[in-house]
Amino acid sequence: MQLIDSILDLHLPDEKRELSLYWHQVYAVMVPLLDFLSYKISRELQNEGYRAFPVPASPPYNTETWRGVFSHKLAAHLSGLGWIGKSCLLITPEFGPRIRFTSILTDAPLKSGVPIDKQCGKCRVCVTSCPVKAFKDREFTPEEPVEMRFNAGACGEFRRNNPCGVCVAVCPRGRNRKKSPRL
Numbered sequence: 777m778q779l780i781d782s783i784l785d786l787h788l789p790d791e792k793r794e795l796s797l798y799w800h801q802v803y804a805v806m807v808p809l810l811d812f813l814s815y816k817i818s819r820e821l822q823n824e825g826y827r828a829f830p831v832p833a834s835p836p837y838n839t840e841t842w843r844g845v846f847s848h849k850l851a852a853h854l855s856g857l858g859w860i861g862k863s864c865l866l867i868t869p870e871f872g873p874r875i876r877f878t879s880i881l882t883d884a885p886l887k888s889g890v891p892i893d894k895q896c897g898k899c900r901v902c903v904t905s906c907p908v909k910a911f912k913d914r915e916f917t918p919e920e921p922v923e924m925r926f927n928a929g930a931c932g933e934f935r936r937n938n939p940c941g942v943c944v945a946v947c948p949r950g951r952n953r954k955k956s957p958r959l
Contacts, residue, residue, distance in 0.1 A: 777806055779874040784945045799939035802876060807834045810878040818880050826884040833878040842928035848877035853916075856889020860916035863902035863943040864926040867895070872950025873943070895949075902943040908934045911943070 783797050810833035818828035837844040849866040852858060858868035865873040869892070894915050903911040910931040914924060922928065934940060944950065 777810055777876050778871050779806070779876065779944070781874065784874055784941075784950070796939050798941045798945070802941070803834065806876050807832075810876060814878040814880050818882075821880070821882050821884050824884070826882050828884070829881040831879040831881065833876060842932045846879060848879050851879050852877050853891055856891055859892045859894045859896075861894070861896045861902065861947070861949075862900070862911055862913060862915065862925070863906075863947065864911070864916070864922060865902075865943060865947070867947065867949050869949075872947045874947075874950040899948060901946050901948055905942050905946045906931075907938075907940065907942060910934075 779798075780801060783801050786797070811830070814830035814833070818830040821828035831846045831848070833848070835844045835846060849860060849864070852866045852868075853860050858866045861867040861873065863873065866875070866877070867873050868875055896915065900913060903909075903913045908927075908930045910927045912925050912927070914920075916925065931940075
């Protein structure tokens with residue numbers, strides 16, 4: 777689900793109001809909607825005779841390790857929807873990181889894609905913009921643990937008291953994309 781550009785375009789690291797709008801959009805609006813949609817799709821799959829397990833869009837995570845039970849970003853990457861950027865976010869060709877995901881585990885015969893190679897190149901905007909310097913300026917490799925690229929503890933601790941999303945807002949792949957034509 778695509779985030780609303782106008783909220784992210786206002787999203788500046790020093791502006792708490794805009795950060796709060798972003799946080800509200802993601803966690804109060806989008807997450808419940810994604811959970812509802814994954815439930816409805818899972819019910820349809822089940823009605824068609826397939827097994828389906830909707831994974832919550834923002835599942836509870838362990839605040840000691842800052843890990844969830846399932847990585848929607850990694851699943852989306854492996855499905856060919858985008859690549860994991862230096863910010864450890866999934867970056868899609870169409871929306872950059874300005875998206876949220878949910879996942880459904882199913883035995884339905886669905887077509888899958890091919891993972892997209894990393895495309896951040898020399899860009900470091902997310903790395904230099906992070907208020908707690910949580911990103912280590914390393915490209916994603918599946919063999920390497922996330923701790924080699926990202927200090928999730930620093931990010932999580934900061935977000936306990938400060939709504940954030942700077943890495944989503946500043947990524948050139950999201951900011952510089954062509955806007956969809958009006959219908």
